[in-house]
Amino acid sequence: MMRTRPLKVALLGCGVVGSEVTRIMTTHADDLAARIGAPVELAGIAVRRPDRVRAGVPAELITTDATALVKRGDIDVVIEVIGGIEPARTLITTAFEHGASVVSANKALVAADGAALHAAAEANGADLYYEAAVAGAIPLVRPLRESLAGDKVNRVLGIVNGTTNFILDKMDSTGAGYSEALDEATALGYAEADPTADVEGFDAAAKAAILAGIAFHTRVTIDDVHREGLTEVTAADIASAKRMGCTVKLLAICERAADGASVTARVHPAMIPLTHPLASVREAYNAVFVESDAAGQLMFYGPGAGGAPTASAVLGDLVAVCRNKLAGATGPGESAYTRLPVSPMGEVVTRYHISLDVADKPGVLAQVATIFAEHGVSIDTVRQQGKDGEASLVVVTHRAADAALSSTVGALRELDTVRGVASIMRVEGE
Amino acid sequence: MMRTRPLKVALLGCGVVGSEVTRIMTTHADDLAARIGAPVELAGIAVRRPDRVRAGVPAELITTDATALVKRGDIDVVIEVIGGIEPARTLITTAFEHGASVVSANKALVAADGAALHAAAEANGADLYYEAAVAGAIPLVRPLRESLAGDKVNRVLGIVNGTTNFILDKMDSTGAGYSEALDEATALGYAEADPTADVEGFDAAAKAAILAGIAFHTRVTIDDVHREGLTEVTAADIASAKRMGCTVKLLAICERAADGASVTARVHPAMIPLTHPLASVREAYNAVFVESDAAGQLMFYGPGAGGAPTASAVLGDLVAVCRNKLAGATGPGESAYTRLPVSPMGEVVTRYHISLDVADKPGVLAQVATIFAEHGVSIDTVRQQGKDGEASLVVVTHRAADAALSSTVGALRELDTVRGVASIMRVEGE
Numbered sequence: 001m002m003r004t005r006p007l008k009v010a011l012l013g014c015g016v017v018g019s020e021v022t023r024i025m026t027t028h029a030d031d032l033a034a035r036i037g038a039p040v041e042l043a044g045i046a047v048r049r050p051d052r053v054r055a056g057v058p059a060e061l062i063t064t065d066a067t068a069l070v071k072r073g074d075i076d077v078v079i080e081v082i083g084g085i086e087p088a089r090t091l092i093t094t095a096f097e098h099g100a101s102v103v104s105a106n107k108a109l110v111a112a113d114g115a116a117l118h119a120a121a122e123a124n125g126a127d128l129y130y131e132a133a134v135a136g137a138i139p140l141v142r143p144l145r146e147s148l149a150g151d152k153v154n155r156v157l158g159i160v161n162g163t164t165n166f167i168l169d170k171m172d173s174t175g176a177g178y179s180e181a182l183d184e185a186t187a188l189g190y191a192e193a194d195p196t197a198d199v200e201g202f203d204a205a206a207k208a209a210i211l212a213g214i215a216f217h218t219r220v221t222i223d224d225v226h227r228e229g230l231t232e233v234t235a236a237d238i239a240s241a242k243r244m245g246c247t248v249k250l251l252a253i254c255e256r257a258a259d260g261a262s263v264t265a266r267v268h269p270a271m272i273p274l275t276h277p278l279a280s281v282r283e284a285y286n287a288v289f290v291e292s293d294a295a296g297q298l299m300f301y302g303p304g305a306g307g308a309p310t311a312s313a314v315l316g317d318l319v320a321v322c323r324n325k326l327a328g329a330t331g332p333g334e335s336a337y338t339r340l341p342v343s344p345m346g347e348v349v350t351r352y353h354i355s356l357d358v359a360d361k362p363g364v365l366a367q368v369a370t371i372f373a374e375h376g377v378s379i380d381t382v383r384q385q386g387k388d389g390e391a392s393l394v395v396v397t398h399r400a401a402d403a404a405l406s407s408t409v410g411a412l413r414e415l416d417t418v419r420g421v422a423s424i425m426r427v428e429g430e
Numbered sequence: 431m432m433r434t435r436p437l438k439v440a441l442l443g444c445g446v447v448g449s450e451v452t453r454i455m456t457t458h459a460d461d462l463a464a465r466i467g468a469p470v471e472l473a474g475i476a477v478r479r480p481d482r483v484r485a486g487v488p489a490e491l492i493t494t495d496a497t498a499l500v501k502r503g504d505i506d507v508v509i510e511v512i513g514g515i516e517p518a519r520t521l522i523t524t525a526f527e528h529g530a531s532v533v534s535a536n537k538a539l540v541a542a543d544g545a546a547l548h549a550a551a552e553a554n555g556a557d558l559y560y561e562a563a564v565a566g567a568i569p570l571v572r573p574l575r576e577s578l579a580g581d582k583v584n585r586v587l588g589i590v591n592g593t594t595n596f597i598l599d600k601m602d603s604t605g606a607g608y609s610e611a612l613d614e615a616t617a618l619g620y621a622e623a624d625p626t627a628d629v630e631g632f633d634a635a636a637k638a639a640i641l642a643g644i645a646f647h648t649r650v651t652i653d654d655v656h657r658e659g660l661t662e663v664t665a666a667d668i669a670s671a672k673r674m675g676c677t678v679k680l681l682a683i684c685e686r687a688a689d690g691a692s693v694t695a696r697v698h699p700a701m702i703p704l705t706h707p708l709a710s711v712r713e714a715y716n717a718v719f720v721e722s723d724a725a726g727q728l729m730f731y732g733p734g735a736g737g738a739p740t741a742s743a744v745l746g747d748l749v750a751v752c753r754n755k756l757a758g759a760t761g762p763g764e765s766a767y768t769r770l771p772v773s774p775m776g777e778v779v780t781r782y783h784i785s786l787d788v789a790d791k792p793g794v795l796a797q798v799a800t801i802f803a804e805h806g807v808s809i810d811t812v813r814q815q816g817k818d819g820e821a822s823l824v825v826v827t828h829r830a831a832d833a834a835l836s837s838t839v840g841a842l843r844e845l846d847t848v849r850g851v852a853s854i855m856r857v858e859g860e
Contacts, residue, residue: 024580024724034767035579035647131577137725139569139577147561147569149465150454150745217465277731280710294454294742295567295732301707302728312724315580329759337464 003038007322010075010100011045012066012091013082014054017105017132018045020311021079022057032315036322040077044069070095077321079314080104081132085112092117096124101325103317105132105310111206111222114213118334127330129317134207135160135286137309138302139316144214144290145332151292153215156254157429158288159281160207162304163198164230164250166190166284168238168269172247177235190284200229201267204252212254212265215290218340220254220265226345228268237269237423240355240394243383244427246271247279251428255348262343271353272429279429289429346403351380351430353396355422356412360391364417368393371415375408376400396427433468437752440505440530441475442496442521443512444484447535447562448475450741451509452487462745466752470507474499500525507751509744510534511562515542522547526554531755533747535562535740541636541652544643548764557760559747564637565590565716567739568732569746574644574720575762581722583645586684587859588718589711590637592734593628594660594680596620596714598668598699602677607665620714630659634682634697642684642695645720648770650684650695656775658698667699667853670785670824673813674857676701677709681858685778692773701783702859709859719859776833781810781860783826785852786842790821794847798823801845805838806830826857 009025011018025032025042033039045057046066054062063069070078070091078095080102082088088109092102102121104110110117110130121128131141135158144153159165163185170181182199185191197203205225212220230250241248249272254265272279277299281287286304291297303309324331358364365384372379378398385392397405405424412418439455441448455462455472463469475487476496484492493499500508500521508525510532512518518539522532532551534540540547540560551558561571565588574583589595593615600611612629615621627633635655642650660680671678679702684695702709707729711717716734721727733739754761788794795814802809808828815822827835835854842848 020724028580028582031582031647032580035765138728139573142572142577143569146750147572147746148742149749150458150462150747151742152458152461217461277710280707292742294450294738294745296736296739298568298730298732300728300730303726306726308724309726312578312581312722315724316577317580319579320576323762324759327757327759329754329757332753335465 003326006039006041007036007076007325008041008043008074009318010043010069010078012078012080014045014047014057015081016307017081017310017314019054019057020307021081021314024311024315026056032319035319037326038322040318040322043075066091067094070100071098073098075100076325077318078102079318080106081314082106083108085109089113093120096120096126099124099126101127101321103314103321104128104130105314106130107133107203107206107210111209114210114221115219115334115336122333125330127321127324128333129321129331131317132310132313134210135288136302136304136306137312138286138288138300138304140211140288140300141214143300144211145335148290148292148295151294153290153292154256155291156211156215156288157278158252159249159278159286160252160288160304161198161204161250162284162286163191163195164204165281165286167199168230168233168248168250169282171233171235171238175235178231178233199231201227201250204250204267208252208254208265208267211252212263213336215254216256216263216340217335217338218263219336220263220342224265224342226266226268230269233269234423237425240353241271244271244353244396246273246427248425249278253428257343262341264343264345264348266345266348268426270426270428276429346401346406348402349399350402351397351399351427352405353394353425353427354409356393356395357419357422358391358393359417359419360386360389361417364391365393367415367417368395368412371411372397372408375404375411377404377408392422433756436469436471437466437506437755438471438473438504439748440473440499440508442508442510444475444477444487445511446737447511447740447744449484449487450737451511451744454741454745456486462749465749467756468752470748470752473505496521497524500530501528503528505530506755507748508532509748510536511744512536513538515539519543523550526550526556529554529556531557531751533744533751534558534560535744536560537563537633537636537640541639544640545649545764545766552763555760557751557754558763559751559761561747562740562743564640565718566732566734566736567742568716568718568730568734570641570718570730571644573730574641575765578720578722578725581724583720583722584686585721586641586645586718587708588682589679589708589716590682590718590734591628591634591680592714592716593621593625594634595711595716597629598660598663598678598680599712601663601665601668605665608661608663629661631657631680631697634680638682638684638695638697641682642693643766645684646686646693646770647765647768648693649766650693650772654695654772656696656698660699663699664853667855670783671701674701674783674826676703676857678855679708683858687773692771694773694775694778696775696778698856700856700858706859776831776836778832779829780832781827781829781857782835783824783855783857784839786823786825786848787850787852788821788823789847789849790816790819791847794821795823797845797847798825798842801841802827802838805834805841807834807838822852
């Protein structure tokens with residue numbers, strides 16, 4: 001049954017992921033051929049720095065002309081592991097125009113421009129697969145897009161950035177502050193020299209956009225995602241979470257509104273109960289909870305980054321795309337038929353943990369409670385601590401709209417007796 | 431882009447799962463049509479007892495003649511949720527011969543006869559999908575078969591039976607014995623009136639066979655799976671596990687041998703460390719760990735049974751199979767090219783926890799240790815407890831072949847000073 005003419009693959013980018021893809025395609029060529037039904041051949045590898053030594057990467061395949069490679073005309077599949085918007089976008093579009101299908105690990109590009117890329121794939125009868133763009137090796141895109149295709153997903157709640165989970169886990173387990181934990185993450189290679197994309201939540205926001213779009217069969221771009229990083233999380237926040245039986249995680253949360261008419265997508269630090277399965281996700285691991293009507297609660301857990309795990313996801317897609325090529329078919333494309341609008345953050349309904357520095361005198365709690373009531377935010381618990389004329393109030397609310405909470409906090413800041421709002425953190429997973 | 435002629439679906443069986451499939455196909459018809467690219471129509475439902483009231487199931491679709499239904503000639507997809515070997519096998523084969531693809535939730539049949547069913551599907555250009563056969567709603571078949579198709583899976587370790595996990599969880603959390611915990615499971619509907627298939631491990635063994643075959647690209651039937659149920663697990667075993675920082679779970683374990691030349695598949699109770707993610711899987715939930723070369727450790731968690739979760743898996747497969755039909759293609763079929771043999775239990779290498787009742791006199795430990803040494807089983811730790819002439823020895827070994835451990839235990843029973851072997855349990859997940 002095996003076809004003998006090989007399928008030709010062009011690889012764009014040969015860094016940590018690309019090198020692993022090359023290694024596995026070389027060492028496991030027989031397995032890949034058996035699983036696809038035809039041999040696959042690496043026909044060219046486009047890189048920016050051809051002089052860099054790449055162990056195990058055939059030198060004769062290296063080229064600096066990525067455009068010429070995707071235009072060759074005999075390429076069946078292009079694997080894009082360059083990252084970033086350009087030149088990746090133009091190269092992928094060119095690949096489609098020349099008859100190739102594309103496997104990409106590029107979360108930024110898919111989150112920014114997924115609809116246009118899917119349209120280009122469809123117009124050319126090609127596939128666009130990107131399992132590796134979300135949570136590394138963890139199968140998420142395929143389960144959401146295919147396994148749950150007969151179900152109604154209501155919520156996706158996940159830890160999708162390993163760097164920030166490593167930092168928060170260190171802060172939680174050692175009592176370290178943010179800077180100290182970031183330094184350790186950098187020293188161990190979990191954080192990049194410029195950690196902005198991770199710690200400011202851009203990376204997680206891109207993944208949230210992709211997950212929300214697939215889960216709710218609509219279009220969500222990174223611009224639709226409310227984003228807060230973890231740079232302002234303090235050791236005091238973590239300690240406060242512990243007192244509540246919680247821990248702090250940077251979460252990506254995609255939800256269908258209660259009335260089903262809109263969706264929300266957001267990334268921010270949040271307290272979750274220690275009893276929640278996501279609370280025990282340690283170090284740089286990722287995990288994603290999916291809640292749906294029929295399946296109930298599912299969780300997917302594994303390494304969210306790294307060369308080999310990301311290559312595993314890329315090669316799983318490569319096998320699928322090659323099988324589709326041989327069958328003369330394409331896999332599932334974009335499914336965005338619901339066209340559900342993305343609501344702004346103010347409409348998100350959740351719970352809040354607010355720490356206030358207040359004057360230590362009678363009547364302060366009554367004043368604060370009045371402000372909450374006036375803005376329609378119901379208080380669940382209050383903890384009061386005071387000494388030497390200084391005091392703190394920790395308020396945990398019932399569920400309320402984010403806009404109502406913001407107004408409440410604005411009004412609290414106006415009170416003479418409130419000296420400062422030490423922190424506001426959402427409480428999730430209950 | 432939507433085709434207007436509907437795809438016709440025949441449903442075989444309308445119990446807990448079939449009723450949910452019918453309900454979702456009816457209430458979410460528009461979503462299914464949008465995701466498939468054509469409407470799907472329930473064309474007939476075959477049942478044994480047509481007089482049983484089925485809320486929400488259209489009476490005019492009910493028939494008792496399943497054979498006539500699958501032979502109609504206009505059926506695109508047959509959903510089989512009858513269970514058992516016959517008549518399911520004959521009906522599925524007949525469905526293939528009449529041009530239909532098949533979605534099945536039938537673990538017993540796939541584990542007994544998967545190769546022949548796949549061959550029949552392939553001979554007729556049809557699909558055979560069975561995500562619902564393993565661990566209910568948890569996507570496992572598709573991730574193993576597709577997402578990890580470019581990786582090398584070395585180990586699958588999972589809790590794949592909810593009834594037995596509920597029983598063991600109760601024993602662990604309340605100190606109850608097996609019978610008492612089984613009674614509670616029965617009262618709550620987690621165990622059937624005849625719990626044999628669950629508590630003797632037949633259900634888990636079928637799932638282990640399916641997972642091993644897919645994970646290692648070979649053929650494994652239920653007869654290849656070593657099976658021990660949990661009826662002999664005692665409260666003392668659970669207490670002993672706790673003293674070791676472990677809990678007891680009924681595990682399905684599929685492994686590639688260290689030399690890569692064979693595989694093993696087994697189901698038995700085992701101690702696992704409390705720090706292992708599977709240790710915290712409570713009540714009737716299922717979870718499966720997958721270890722592969724490139725992806726590393728992945729875990730999939732969710733409800734392993736129940737009408738709605740199983741229906742979710744069935745409908746995910748239905749959407750995939752319908753898309754394949756529309757594309758004139760088939761999805762991935764059987765992948766068994768490695769033809770790796772399944773080794774017997776004696777060749778499995780793991781650790782053991784052995785409780786012995788011994789005479790409380792000097793020299794017993796030396797005798798026992800000599801027996802272990804003579805059989806090449808290295809001891810990790812020994813704990814000795816004694817009073818009033820009676821004593822117990824608890825031995826935990828290093829890794830050893832199961833055959834060597836069996837010989838060791840046989841020789842121990844011959845010793846005058848060993849009054850009995852109270853329990854033997856394997857230790858996994860370290």
